[in-house]
Amino acid sequence: MPELPEVETLRRRLQEVLPGKTIVQVTQHHPKSLQADLAWLYDQTIKEVKRKAKILQFDLGPDKNLLTHLKMTGQLIFIDSNQNRVGGGHPTADWVQNLPAKHTRITYSFDDGSQLFFNDQRLFGWMKAMTDAEVDQEFSKYAHDIDQPEVTLEYLYPLLQRRRSAIKVVLLDPKVVSGLGNIYVCDALNLAQISPFRPANSLSQAEAGRLLEASKRVIQLGVENNGTTFDGSYVNIDGLAGGYQNLALVYAREGETCKNCGGTIQKEKLAGRGTYYCPNCQL
DNA sequence: CTTCTTGTTACTGA
């Protein structure tokens, strides 16, 4: 499931391959996935690929943008003009190898013969054409990204103090901070040795500081390792897996040993979401 | 068949 590190990894690769390419054809395999006037997209040249929170922004020049949120199962797969995956990826599944595939929802074809495929098994993800003003409005719904300098203890602590919900739930609220999802929030809480079930307003300032630093650290590690891949759900645009799953502290490690204290990692539900933590050292 | 999966929003009740 794409969180900030996965989306940022995609952005960096897309920024390497897409700028300068002109959209010559758009095929909608499913009507729900793209909200756009196709004529509005044709002949537009991609200037830059940006990111805010978990949203990618394709800047098409004066007042035209294409935004995408991958939600849980969205993928972007790029095939260059020679029908090869850039970077010599190792396609392992149909949705990388034979495109468009069963879950391909949109196909973009560019002037040089390259193509970008939007796959999304569960149809929660979206792509939308937007003016600059509409982009601003969309982005205004999200708080600063967790890795941005604006997210300081002075910013975060007062927000935690007036919330009684579990700290994990508050950290996942994109109106508090953007970019964290279930994987990295579980790991950040383990690194900071704080229980995900603690009411947010029960954290001391020192604990909030520890948690903030741990969150930034875990997100940075995720970015440096090209994100997290479980079951091939998230892959880079070449079909390549990320590497953070090998470093995960608690996520998807139920019954395994806590790397911090040697305790046994447990999985419980919190706000309807799977929550991994070490009951021995996360207090 | 039921249950589980997740990012975000909509809804409900306090």
Added chain:
DNA sequence: ATCAGTAACAAGAA
């Protein structure tokens, strides 16, 4: 009005 908690979205795996 604001906050907390749950349902919903969709499709497939177990």
